[in-house]
Amino acid sequence: MSFLAPFFLGLVALAGVPLLVHLLRRRITRRVEFPALRFLQQTQREHSRERTMRNRWLLLLRLLAVLALVAAVARPIARIGGAGHPPIAVAIVLDQSMSTGAVVDGQTVFSRLQQRAGDLIGELTPDDRAWLVTSGGQVVTGDAAALSLAVNEATVAEGRGDLTGALKRAFTLVAAGAPREPVVLLLTDGQRTAAGGATDSLIDASGIPVVVHAPDLALPPNRTVHSVTLSPARWVPNGRVSATLSAPDSSNWRVLIGDRTVARGTAAAASFTTPVTVDAGAQATETGWLTGRVELDADDFPGDNARFFAVLASAPPAVRVAPSAGPFVAAAVDALVADGRLRRDGTSASGASATSAVAVISATDIYDGPALRIAPENPLGLVAANRALELAGIPWRFGAAMRDTVQISNAAGLNASEFTLNGARVSLRYRLSRVSSPAVADTGQVLAVAGGAPWMVAGTSYVIVASPLTLSATAAPVQAGFVPWIRDVLGQSLGDGGAVINAAPDDTIPLPPGADGLELPDGTLQPVIGNRITVPGRSGVYLVRRGARQIGALVVNPEIEESEVDAWGAGVWQQRVAGTTVQVIDSPGSVNSAVFRRSGGRPITWPLILVAVIALAIEALVARGMWSPRAAPVRA
Secondary structure, eight states: OEESSGGGGGGGGGGHHHHHHHHHHTOOOOOOOOGGGGGGHHHHHHHHHHHHHHHHHHHHHHHHHHHHHHHHHTOEEESOOOSSOOOEEEEEEEOOOGGGGOEETTEEHHHHHHHHHHHHHHTOOTTOEEEEEETTSOEEESSHHHHHHHHHHOOOOSSOOOHHHHHHHHHHHHHTTTTSEEEEEEEOOOBGGGGOOTTSOOEEOTTOOEEEEOOOOOOOOOOEEEEEEEESSBOSSEEEEEEEEEBSSOEEEEEEETTEEEEEEEEOOBOSSSOEEEEEEEEOSSSEEEEEEEEEOOOSOGGGSEEEEEEEESOOOEEEEOGGGOHHHHHHHHHHHHTTSOEEOOSOOTTOOSOSSEEEEETTSOOOSSEEEEOOSSGGGHHHHHHHHHHTTOOEEEEEEEOSOEEEEEOTTSOGGGOTTTTOEESOEEEEEEOOOTTOOOOOEEEEEETTEEEEEEOSSEEEESSOSSTTTBSGGGSTTHHHHHHHIIIIISSOOOEEEEEOTTOEEEOOTTOOEEEOTTSOEEEOOSSEEEOOSSOEEEEEEETTEEEEEEEEOOOGGGGOGGGBOTTHHHHHEESSOEEEEOOGGGHHHHHHOOSSOEEOHHHHHHHHHHHHHHHHHHHTTSSOOOOOOOOO
C-alpha cells in the first residue's frame, strides 16, 4: 500500500485520544465504606466482567474509527481489483507538426488527435495528475478544465517542432508523480522524421510505459514546393527564379513578388524523390528588398503549397580601398569586384569626407564613414590610430602589443560556420579595450577573439581588426576563408547587407553583427536583444534591421522533411524509444483503456471511510447498552 498524501499520516497521533480517555476513566479515588450499599457488591461483581468487555470494545472501535479516518485522509492506494482506474501520472504529448494539418475525409489529422486528448482528459479523476506537452514546447498542468482549454487552443505549427524534446520532458514530469502509476500518451501522425534522424540517440524512457496513438488513415496526395533558388544573388534589376516541385499529377504554379504574379505555368507530375524544376524570369520594379513566394494549387496538405524567398534589388556595395590597407586586402577586393559582389567607388578613402561608400583603411587614417579599420603594423602608429578612433566617435582603443602565437576563433554565442577565419594563426595583435563615453550609444560587439582577447569588434559603422593583415602578423590573408571574410565584413557588417538567412520555424540562429530588430511582414518592428534569436513560428520573410537600415532578410519556411507523407508509420516509435514497452494503437476507441490499464493499485479512500462510519455506529450502540458482547456468567 502507498499513499498519495503521506504527510497526513502524522494525524495518527489522534488515536491516542480514545486511549487517554479510557485510562482516565479507570482512575480510582478514595474508597469509602457505605454499609447500606454492601448488598450491591455481589451484583457489581456479577456484572464487572461484562463492563470490562464493553469498555474494551468501545476502546477498540474508537481506535479503529480514528485510524481509518487518518488513513483515508492520506489517500491510500492498494493493489486490489475493482471498478475505475488506478491513480496515474499521465503526460499527453501532442504532435503539432505541419504534417498533422493534412486533411483526410474532411477533417485534419490534428483535430483527431485533439479529440483523443479531450477524451482522455474527460476520464481523469481528482486522484490523477496530468500534463499537456506539445511539440512546440508548451507545458500545461492543472485540472481537467485547464487541460481541455489548452488542448482546444492548440493549433498546427508551420514547422516540425521538437517531438523528441517533448517526450523527454514528459518522462521527467510523470516520474515526479509517484506513487501514481506513470504513463506517457503520444498523439502523433506517426511521421518518421518526427522521431529524429537515424544517427540520433535513442530516447530513454527509464521504464515508463508509452502508449502511441497514430490514426490509421489513407494519406492524401501532396503537392510540394521543395526549394527556391534565385540568380544572381542581387537583381539589378533582372533575375531568375528556379523552383523544384513535386505532385502526383500536373500542377499549376505561380511566382509572386509581393502580391504581383510575375510568372505562371504548369508542371508535369513528379515524385517526391525526383522533383521537377521550373524557371521563370523576373524584373524588379523598385530597388530594395523584394519578398515573394512560389506557390502551387491548394490540396489537402496545405502547409507546403508555397515557399517564400527574398532578394535584394540594388547594385553591390561601393568600396574604397586605401593603400594603407595592404596588398592582401586589395587583392581580395579585386576578386569580389570581378565576381559582382562589390563595386569600386573610384575615390581614395584616406582623408576623405563622410560618404556612403565602405572604406578599407589603416586604423591611423581619419575617415567619417563606414570603414574596416586595420591595426597598424608599427606600434608607433597606435597614438595616431587611437586619435582617429576618437575623432570618429568609436568607443574602442588599441593597447599594448602582444606577440604570442594564438589562433583566431569566433566569439562565444556566434555560429562558427559564419566566421571563415576560425583557426587562423596570429603572432602580433594589440589589446582592444572599450572606453566608456556617455555620448556614444553604440558600444559595439566582439565578433572574434585571439588568445581570449578581442580580435575583431564591430559597431554600426565600423569593424576593427586588432592585427595588421600582413603575413608577419597573421596567417589569415592566406587562409581559404579570407576572401569570404572580406565579403562578409564589407557587404554585410558595413555595406547595405544583402544577406539571406534561411531557417525553419522556431529554430535558434545567429543574426548578422549589429542587428537590433526584425521587421515583420505586416511592417511592425520587433526589437532584437543579443546576437541569437528564436525564429518566428510563422512562415514568411522578416527583414533584419540595424537601426534604420535593412541589412538582411530572414526567410522562414517549414522543413522539407515534413512533406514526406509516404513515410508515415507508428512503428517508428518502437525503434526510437528505449528502456520500456511501447504500445502502438491505431484504433481511437482503445486509447483510454490502454492508458488506464496499468499495474498500479486503486484508491481505497471510500472503503476506509465506510469502515470508520461502521465502527462509530457500533460504538454508539455499545455505549448506549443496546448491544454489547456478553461476558461469561459469574459463579457464586
